[in-house]
Every structure is written in structure tokens, then in C-alpha cells.
Amino acid sequence: xxxxxxxxxxxxxxxxxxxxxxxxxxxxxxxxxxxxxxxxxxxxxxxxxxxxxxxxxxxxxxxxxxxxxxxxxxxxxxxxxxxxxxxxxxxxxxxxxxxxxxxxxxxxxxxxxxxxxxxxxxxxxxxxxxxxxxxxxxxxxxxxxxxxxxxxxxxxxxxxxxxxxxxxxxxxxxxxxxxxxxxxxxxxxxxxxxxxxxxxxxxxxxxxxxxxxxxxxxxxxxxxxxxxxxxxxxxxxxxxxxxxxxxxxxxxxxxxxxx
Amino acid sequence: xxxxxxxxxxxxxxxxxxxxxxxxxxxxxxxxxxxxxxxxxxxxxxxxxxxxxxxxxxxxxxxxxxxxxxxxxxxxxxxxxxxxxxxxxxxxxxxxxxxxxxxxxxxxxxxxxxxxxxxxxxxxxxxxxxxxxxxxxxxxxxxxxxxxxxxxxxxxxxxxxxxxxxxxxxxxxxxxxxxxxxxxxxxxxxxxxxxxxxxxxxxxxxxxxxxxxxxxxxxxxxxxxxxxxxxxxxxxxxxxxx
Numbered sequence: 028x029x030x031x032x033x034x035x036x037x038x039x040x041x042x043x044x045x046x047x048x049x050x051x052x053x054x055x056x057x058x059x060x061x062x063x064x065x066x067x068x069x070x071x072x073x074x075x076x077x078x079x080x081x082x083x084x085x086x087x088x089x090x091x092x093x094x095x096x097x098x099x100x101x102x103x104x105x106x107x108x109x110x111x112x113x114x115x116x117x118x119x120x121x122x123x124x125x126x127x128x129x130x131x132x133x134x135x136x137x138x139x140x141x142x143x144x145x146x147x148x149x150x151x152x153x154x155x156x157x158x159x160x161x162x163x164x165x166x167x168x169x170x171x172x173x174x175x176x177x178x179x180x181x182x183x184x185x186x187x188x189x190x191x192x193x194x195x196x197x198x199x200x201x202x203x204x205x206x207x208x209x210x211x212x213x214x215x216x217x218x219x220x221x222x223x224x225x226x227x228x229x230x231x232x233x234x235x236x237x238x239x240x241x242x243x244x245x246x247x248x249x250x251x252x253x254x255x256x257x258x259x260x261x262x263x264x265x266x267x268x269x270x271x272x273x274x275x276x277x278x279x280x281x282x283x284x285x286x
Numbered sequence: 287x288x289x290x291x292x293x294x295x296x297x298x299x300x301x302x303x304x305x306x307x308x309x310x311x312x313x314x315x316x317x318x319x320x321x322x323x324x325x326x327x328x329x330x331x332x333x334x335x336x337x338x339x340x341x342x343x344x345x346x347x348x349x350x351x352x353x354x355x356x357x358x359x360x361x362x363x364x365x366x367x368x369x370x371x372x373x374x375x376x377x378x379x380x381x382x383x384x385x386x387x388x389x390x391x392x393x394x395x396x397x398x399x400x401x402x403x404x405x406x407x408x409x410x411x412x413x414x415x416x417x418x419x420x421x422x423x424x425x426x427x428x429x430x431x432x433x434x435x436x437x438x439x440x441x442x443x444x445x446x447x448x449x450x451x452x453x454x455x456x457x458x459x460x461x462x463x464x465x466x467x468x469x470x471x472x473x474x475x476x477x478x479x480x481x482x483x484x485x486x487x488x489x490x491x492x493x494x495x496x497x498x499x500x501x502x503x504x505x506x507x508x509x510x511x512x513x514x515x516x517x518x519x520x521x522x523x524x525x526x527x528x
Binding site: 283 | 288291357358359360361362363364496497
């Protein structure tokens with residue numbers, strides 16, 4: 028596996044002394060790390076450590092939070108994410124996001140997935156149908172919904188809804204998928220389906236997943252970042268982190284001695 | 287979950303400590319049986335074998351339970367894996383102690399051999415290695431573990447010397463052939479005890495430093511610092527906490 032430690036994988040997102048403030052509160056403190064392309068990176072840490080804030084900074088979802096500002100550098104494919112000329116909407120096409128609670132639109136399955144391509148690229152007709160099928164296939168949902176495309180998405184199970192949200196994100200051809208605790212609201216079986224899906228998407232997309240489930244981070248990710256109180260404590264290959272962590276704080280956290 | 291893991295690890299620590307003590311005692315008793323030509327001592331070691339084997343099975347059961355129920359990671363995981371492997375080495379050392387005792391039973395029925403073998407020296411060194419590595423395990427002392435690894439070559443050299451001595455003795459006094467073969471076997475068993483003590487030392491280095499040093503020359507390198515919160519066996523209380 029190519030890891031950041033090997034310095035072989037190109038970096039898809041790079042943070043350099045990057046901080047996020049919610050007014051006076053510094054939620055992310057001068058984080059420096061590189062997210063390798065085509066791999067799954069997990070961000071773990073106790074509640075309030077800044078992992079979701081860091082994740083949401085990557086596609087500027089924090090712009091929607093009043094009083095939120097950043098310092099330092101955050102690059103996507105070498106370009107500043109917070110550059111003055113950056114179109115945040117276009118950025119979010121390239122860096123898609125899936126949230127903890129599945130949030131399909133109250134529309135049909137087809138309309139959920141086709142919404143993005145229709146809006147961003149004015150795609151219609153058979154090309155749109157192809158995109159919907161491909162996206163649902165990539166999200167491992169096509170076989171379950173191909174005969175129900177016109178049914179309301181809210182009638183799907185929780186796990187299916189989450190996979191629909193992933194399909195919706197994939198439909199606009201992102202390069203990166205951000206996942207903020209994507210299985211927290213799902214039952215164990217649905218959780219495993221999502222984890223299998225992450226494994227299938229690895230290589231085609233760069234995936235960054237925030238999870239409070241350390242076993243999940245160990246199962247699905249190539250690299251893991253451990254954060255504590257806004258600070259990046261350790262970042263490295265997941266196998267090494269979970270067998271021989273370098274920092275005592277990391278060892279204490281992943282062995283359950285705190286957090 | 288952390289409390290349950292801690293409780294189960296404490297139980298495991300007590301079990302592996304008990305097995306270590308029993309095996310060390312068996313080796314000591316078997317060597318005494320040879321030196322003092324004492325059949326009773328030899329039989330004590332042979333009779334204890336079933337109990338030692340049962341203890342080994344209990345330790346393995348406990349390790350598997352911890353792995354299945356707690357999915358330990360990092361230092362906790364390395365500890366369980368190291369105990370699993372050390373457990374196997376201890377059981378083999380126990381077997382070897384029994385073999386030494388059985389040779390002793392045979393020799394006690396023969397006329398004493400008056401040959402300047404280095405068997406006594408070999409036995410002392412093998413026992414010292416075993417004691418040192420078990421102390422290192424209790425105290426998680428990686429420097430002491432490295433010293434045990436370094437001592438193995440001395441035992442190997444003595445073993446080769448004993449072979450040459452036995453060869454000469456057989457040529458000189460063929461009538462003593464059967465007894466001399468037993469001496470050769472005893473030397474081999476002591477050499478294997480030293481090998482297993484070395485294995486335990488290598489597993490201890492993995493436990494503390496997270497590096498597999500088997501089949502490498504890294505054992506003699508300077509130890510690398512690795513932060514670990516693995517509990518030292520020396521912290522174990524002998525009585526279970528209420």
C-alpha cells in the first residue's frame with residue numbers, strides 16, 4: 028500500500044498549519060497533514076476534538092456557520108480551497124459529502140440522483156438515465172431500486188437511504204468523498220454494507236471518513252489521523268497506528284484508556 | 287469495555303506468571319535430578335507434565351477469549367500475541383525438562399560417568415537464561431531481553447564442545463555408549479531450552495518495541511524507544527481484586 032509515510036502517493040488535499048475558528052474558539056489548531064489520493068483516510072478522536080470541523084472545512088461547508096473563519100493553508104489538488112476566487116458550489120461538486128443522518132430529498136429515487144447532474148451540467152434524457160444507473164450501481168444500490176426508481180426515496184430503509192445519498196454525491200463526478208460518521212445511524216448489517224461499499228470505491232475516489240468507531244476506522248481505512256482538542260496528534264498508516272502507535276496519547280485513546 | 291479487558295488481562299497475567307514459575311522450577315529440578323542422580327526428583331518433573339500442559343491450554347484459551355471479545359489493539363494486542371507465543375515456548379521448555387528428567391532416570395541406574403563434560407556449566411547457563419528472560423518478561427525489560435538473545439551463542443558453542451567430548455569418550459570407552467548417548471541428549475535438550483528462552487526474549491522485544499526481530503541481526507542493535515502502555519507483569523497482584 029502506498030502511504031504518506033512512503034511519500035509515494037500524491038496528496039489530494041494538503042493542510043498546512045490550518046486552523047478553524049468559531050468566533051473566538053479555535054476548534055482546529057494548526058493542523059498539517061496530507062490526504063493521499065485514491066485512499067481511505069479515517070479521522071478519529073473523542074467528541075469535540077475538531078474532526079468534523081476539519082472535514083467540513085475541506086468542502087467549505089463551514090462557510091454556512093456564522094462566525095466561522097480559517098487560518099493557514101488548505102489545498103485541493105494544489106489549489107487553495109479558501110482562495111478568493113473559489114466557487115464553493117463548484118468545489119462541493121468535486122468534494123462531495125455524506126452525512127451522519129441520511130438526508131435524501133423528499134423526491135423519487137431517480138430525482139434524487141439526477142438532481143445534481145441536471146442542475147450542474149444540464150444533462151437530460153438517456154445520458155441522465157445512464158448517469159443515474161451508473162451512480163446507483165457504484166453505490167451498490169441499483170439492484171435493489173431499479174424497479175422502484177419512481178418511488179419516493181423516503182420509503183427506502185435507512186441503509187438504502189444512505190447508499191442513495193452516496194449515489195447522489197457520485198452522480199456529479201466528484202474526486203473526493205467526505206463522510207461524516209456515515210454509519211452512526213444505521214444498524215450493524217447496513218453498516219457493513221456501507222463499509223463494503225467504501226472498499227469498492229477505494230481507488231476510484233479519495234475518501235475521508237470521520238468516525239467515532241475505532242474498529243470501523245481500523246477495518247476500512249488505509250490511513251488514520253487521530254485528533255485531540257483540535258490538535259492532530261498522530262497521522263499514519265492504519266496498520267501501524269493500530270499495532271504500534273508512536274504517540275502515547277494515541278495508544279491511550281485507541282486502547283480505550285481515555286476518550 | 288475497558289474495565290472488562292483489564293480484568294481479563296489481569297487474569298491472563300496471573301496464569302502466565304504461574305506457568306513461568308512452574309516451568310522454571312521443572313528445569314531446575316530436572317537438572318538437580320541429573321547432578322544428584324536422584325530418581326525421586328526426576329519422577330516429580332515427569333509427574334507434573336500433565337499439569338503444566340493443562341496450564342498452557344488455559345493460557346491459550348484466555349488469550350483467544352480476549353481476542354474474540356475485546357478486539358484489542360496496539361500495546362494490548364501485542365501483549366496478547368506475545369503471551370500466546372511465550373506460552374508455547376514455555377510449554378516446550380516444560381517438555382524438555384521432562385525429557386531431561388527421563389534421561390536422568392536412565393542415568394541413575396547406570397554407573398556414574400567420570401568424564402569432564404561441560405554439562406554442569408551448560409545447565410547453569412541455560413537456567414540463567416531462562417530465569418533472566420522470565421524476569422525480563424515480568425519487568426518488561428527490553429535490555430535484559432537483548433542480553434538473553436546474545437547469550438544463546440555461548441550455549442551453542444558449549445553444545446558443540448559436548449558433542450566432541452562425547453565422541454571422544456565413545457571412542458575411548460565403547461561400553462559406556464548408552465550412557466554417553468544420554469549425555470548427548472541432555473546437552474541437546476539444554477541447548478533447546480536456551481533456544482526457547484531466546485524465542486521468549488524476541489517475543490518480548492516485539493511486545494515492547496513493536497518490531498519482529500526474529501531472523502534478523504536487529505537484536506543486538508540499540509533499542510528504539512516506543513511508547514507503550516502495556517502493563518508490566520510486576521504490577522500484577524497475586525490475588526484477584528474483589
